[in-house]
Amino acid sequence: xxxxxxxxxxxxxxxxxxxxxxxxxxxxxxxxxxxTGWGKSSPGNMFFGIKDTDGINGNExxxxxxxxxxxxxxxxxxVISVKKRPDGKYDYVVKDWFRKYDTPEGSFTDHAAxxxxxNRYRNALDVKEDPYRFAEEIAAAGYATATNYASELKKxxxxxxxxxx
Numbered sequence: 001x002x003x004x005x006x007x008x009x010x011x012x013x014x015x016x017x018x019x020x021x022x023x024x025x026x027x028x029x030x031x032x033x034x035x036t037g038w039g040k041s042s043p044g045n046m047f048f049g050i051k052d053t054d055g056i057n058g059n060e061x062x063x064x065x066x067x068x069x070x071x072x073x074x075x076x077x078x079v080i081s082v083k084k085r086p087d088g089k090y091d092y093v094v095k096d097w098f099r100k101y102d103t104p105e106g107s108f109t110d111h112a113a114x115x116x117x118x119n120r121y122r123n124a125l126d127v128k129e130d131p132y133r134f135a136e137e138i139a140a141a142g143y144a145t146a147t148n149y150a151s152e153l154k155k156x157x158x159x160x161x162x163x164x165x
Contacts, residue, residue, distance in 0.1 A: 001038060001039045001040075002038070003033065003038045003159060003163065004163045005039075006033060006036075006038045006039045007029060007033070007160050007163040007164065008163070009039075010029060010032060010039070010047070010104060010108075011025065011029050011160075011164065013028075013104050013105055013108040014026075014028035014029040014032070014108060016105070016108070017108045017109060017111070017112045020109070020112065021112040021115075021116070021128070022128050022129060023112055023115065023125075023128045023134065024128060024129055024130065024131040024134060026131040026157050026160055026161060026164075027131035027134045027135060027153070027157060028108065028111065028112070029160050030131065030135075030153055030156040030157040030159075030160050031048060031111075031135075031153060031156075032047040032048060032108075032111075033156050033160070034152055034153060034156055035047060035048050035049045042104075042107075043061060043063060043100070044061050044098075044099075044100025044101060045100065045101040045102065045103055045104050045106065045107045046061070046063075046098055046099060046100055046101065046107060047104065047107045047108065047111065048107060048110075048111040048114075049065070049098060049144075050098065050099045050110065050111065050114055051096060051097060051098055051099070052097040052098060052099045053097070059099060059100060059101075060097045060098060060099055060100060061097070061098055061099075061100045062077060062078075062095050062096070062097055062098075063095060063096065063098050064080070064093070064094070064095050065093075065094060065095070065096055065098075066091065066092065066093055066094075067091075067092040067094060067096075067145045068085070068089050068090070068091060068092075068145040068146060068147060069089060069090050069092055069145060070088075070089055070090070071090065072084070072090050074092065076092070076094040076095065076096050077094075077095055077096060077097060078094060078095035079092065079093075079094050080093040080094055080095070081093045115128075115138070120141040120142065121137070121138060121141050121143075123137045123140070123141065124137035124138045124141060131157045132154050132157060135149075135150050135153035135154050135157065136150045136154075138150075139153070
């Protein structure tokens with residue numbers, strides 16, 4: 001699926017979520033694009049990489065992921081490798097529990113609820129209509145461990161804007 005096809009197929013879910021929550025559909029679809037590689041990897045209709053903290057609810061899946069963390073001894077269900085980076089942080093390749101969904105719509109709805117559930121995203125919700133500022137705020141709040149997460153999101157938001165014109 002091309003980036004344009006991904007945007008066309010999944011933007012309606014992002015727009016429905018925007019109507020329900022006020023969070024920019026441009027941000028939502030851009031984040032889904034990054035988290036899935038433009039739809040190349042969305043097992044269990046997982047579009048946002050939301051972790052399931054305990055893996056015992058029956059609505060989760062154990063998947064391989066990469067994390068950038070400050071400590072060399074963080075616990076995961078399965079650690080594949082840990083390598084120290086020049087900046088003093090550690091690149092982890094692990095298997096961890098992630099939420100799964102029956103439909104794409106379930107993933108998009110849960111994604112928005114996630115931001116409203118956790119207090120650390122309060123500043124992001126203050127700018128939820130602005131996809132670029134929202135991207136900066138969720139990154140600052142620790143949504144992802146990638147150090148360039150906000151800048152990557154903003155690049156994709158700009159691409160999506162072009163596809164929707």
